[in-house]
Amino acid sequence: MDRLELKALGKINLGLDVLGRRENGYHDVRMVMQTVYLYDRIIMKKSKTPGIRLETNLYYLPVNENNLAYQAAQMLMDEFHMEEGVSIQLDKHIPVAAGMAGGSSNAAAVLFGMNRMFSLGLSQKELMERGVKLGADVPYCIMRGTVLAEGIGEILTPLSPMPKCYVLIAKPAISVSTKMVYEKLDSHEIEDHPDIDGILAGLKAGDLKKVAGSMGNVLERVTVDAYPVIDQIKKMMIKEGALNAMMSGSGPTVFGIFEEKATARKAADAIRDARLTKQVYVTNIHNARRKR
Numbered sequence: 001m002d003r004l005e006l007k008a009l010g011k012i013n014l015g016l017d018v019l020g021r022r023e024n025g026y027h028d029v030r031m032v033m034q035t036v037y038l039y040d041r042i043i044m045k046k047s048k049t050p051g052i053r054l055e056t057n058l059y060y061l062p063v064n065e066n067n068l069a070y071q072a073a074q075m076l077m078d079e080f081h082m083e084e085g086v087s088i089q090l091d092k093h094i095p096v097a098a099g100m101a102g103g104s105s106n107a108a109a110v111l112f113g114m115n116r117m118f119s120l121g122l123s124q125k126e127l128m129e130r131g132v133k134l135g136a137d138v139p140y141c142i143m144r145g146t147v148l149a150e151g152i153g154e155i156l157t158p159l160s161p162m163p164k165c166y167v168l169i170a171k172p173a174i175s176v177s178t179k180m181v182y183e184k185l186d187s188h189e190i191e192d193h194p195d196i197d198g199i200l201a202g203l204k205a206g207d208l209k210k211v212a213g214s215m216g217n218v219l220e221r222v223t224v225d226a227y228p229v230i231d232q233i234k235k236m237m238i239k240e241g242a243l244n245a246m247m248s249g250s251g252p253t254v255f256g257i258f259e260e261k262a263t264a265r266k267a268a269d270a271i272r273d274a275r276l277t278k279q280v281y282v283t284n285i286h287n288a289r290r291k292r
């Protein structure tokens with residue numbers, strides 16, 4: 001196989017709790033992750049010339065070793081002493097620095113693609129062990145679907161799939177650093193832990209309303225304090241008929257869960273009309289796990 005086309009899907013966090021801080025600064029988390037059908041497209045081609053050539057449609061993203069897609073290819077090339085090269089075309093659609101794991105998902109797709117294209121023979125577990133060195137969310141992005149993530153995000157338990165629904169995604173025009181959000185959290189006492197067990201019970205029962213009603217994210221307070229627009233978008237989504245709305249990951253993306261596509265579309269228009277942000281997408285959840 002000389003050419004491979006992949007979809008690197010984004011994620012939302014239906015629940016995100018932080019249990020403690022490790023000595024190295026990383027945090028122990030308990031999160032419910034869900035893949036959504038908003039994706040970057042990646043085309044990989046083998047080449048006789050050694051090395052990695054990366055191109056992307058976003059001029060402001062690095063195309064060298066600072067790009068997670070590049071790092072993923074490099075990691076396997078070094079380990080397997082590969083003599084051939086690879087060119088990677090990365091078409092970004094997942095909002096960047098948004099709390100949707102765009103970079104991690106790109107890295108996951110490239111690890112998967114390199115393993116396939118160069119017949120490296122790594123199992124999914126072996127890919128995940130390598131992936132976590134690139135980012136805490138990379139193992140999940142390899143697995144995909146509805147998953148409980150613990151440890152720093154790398155201990156994964158597949159869950160019953162999220163019931164069918166529509167997801168409205170709105171990314172305010174601000175960027176937040178994941179590292180800073182976790183650091184700021186350390187200066188707060190966490191008063192309200194989200195009801196992760198409620199989400200798990202809702203998923204088990206296939207009860208969308210219970211899942212949505214139990215959603216919660218401890219990182220939200222930190223980011224909302226700095227950027228009130230996040231709260232404004234949440235409130236508008238709920239007013240426009242979302243079962244619930246919440247910030248994803250470290251933000252600033254807000255997502256709303258809707259039963260009807262038409263309602264989600266109307267809410268998207270309302271957010272645009274109120275000029276809260278232009279970056280708005282109506283999508284759905286994606287429950288298929290990655291084929292090995």
Ligand SMILES: C[C@@](CO)(OP(=O)(O)O)[C@H](O)COP(=O)(O)OP(=O)(O)OC[C@H]1O[C@@H](n2ccc(N)nc2=O)[C@H](O)[C@@H]1O
Binds near residue numbers: 134137152179250
């Ligand atoms: C918050 C979450 C929720 O899914 O996602 P995003 O908002 O990034 O999408 C993740 O925990 C982010 O995962 P990811 O973005 O892969 O993290 P990394 O690149 O490994 O780490 C970036 C920085 O976040 C902090 N970090 C990350 C994960 C974790 N369990 N504890 C942490 O404290 C560390 O300060 C680290 O330097």
Ligand SMILES: Nc1ncnc2c1ncn2[C@@H]1O[C@H](COP(=O)(O)OP(=O)(O)O)[C@@H](O)[C@H]1O
Binds near residue numbers: 095096104107
């Ligand atoms: N392939 C990539 N796609 C997006 N961002 C990348 C990529 N590689 C490196 N980055 C850098 O990682 C940072 C976080 O990006 P991203 O993964 O989109 O956010 P998040 O971790 O919030 O989901 C960005 O500021 C960007 O400069």
